[in-house]
Amino acid sequence: MRIGIPNALFTSYHLPFWQEFFMQLGMDIVVSGDSCKETIDIGSKLIPHEFCIPVKVFLGHIVDLLSQKVDLILLPRMIDKKNHEFFCPKLTGLPEIVKYALNLDDSLFFSPEVICNGLNPQIVRYPQPKIKSMRTLRQAELKAEQNWQWTLERCRKEQSTLLQIARDLKNSSSADQIQVGLLGYAYILYDLWMSKATIQTLGSLDTHISTWEMVESEKIESRLKELKRPMFWNFGRILLGAGLNFLADPKIDGVIYVTPFGCGPDSITVKLLSLQAAITHKPFLQITLDEHSEDGHLKTRLEAFVDMLVQGKEGQSFENNFSLFRTGTRLSENV
């Protein structure tokens, strides 16, 4: 049996988990291709404009898998683990969004219910009829969880992103490099087309990037305890905890948050982090992307931000427009 995995949203982020799971079940795995303009053009025509770009891209990936004549498509439903932690409704309702947008039959999809324990995916319910016996499914789950844990451990140990580990690439690192804390949903940052190659551009500017996967969970949880009220978005918690850690870390020169236009959870997370950045006097850049964003424009903004960080590191004064700060101050002193 050929199972299709959309290379988008959480199925792309959890790819090491799902690949191992289906391999253990003896299925042939087909991963949809990289996103491109056509992917978003297809997705945009299927759902209302108000949807965020990752969901539109996801639909484009489903169409890609349909064209590859797979027998089944992975379409997990991300559900809440506890009462006070929620997934974005678009992720919980994704099976319905896809089925109704494309008018397809349920039998084409494999839609288990999945929770996230921190960064770890865990299957909590299988759809009926089950594709294999419960015992075989549980064994495959165990191996998939082990593979995921092993991949995350490598991220922390090698200080590399999940994508760099998957592609056997190294995260450049030297003591005098500019250190950037990079935040944003994995399914945007690691999608070359959607992120407009943010990671690659930062690499070409000779910066070292740190992402949430490289921060130990204890540090994330301890930062989250500083909040007066708990953060209730599931992945938003991770990004917020990692972001607070970057803002407090003297080794990190500046923080960049890449967010899709119209993302509900990010409207809270980004705001909280930008306020904290003002308090900690750490440069913070928010990049909002939609289907009309252009590579050149983004590159210029990243270059300007990194230039500013370089000036700050060299102790040069620079003008800062932000009303909370005095102008002409040194980065090391005040900004």
Ligand code: SF4
């Ligand atoms: S969390 Fe944001 S980017 Fe992700 S599906 Fe929801 S609205 Fe879209």
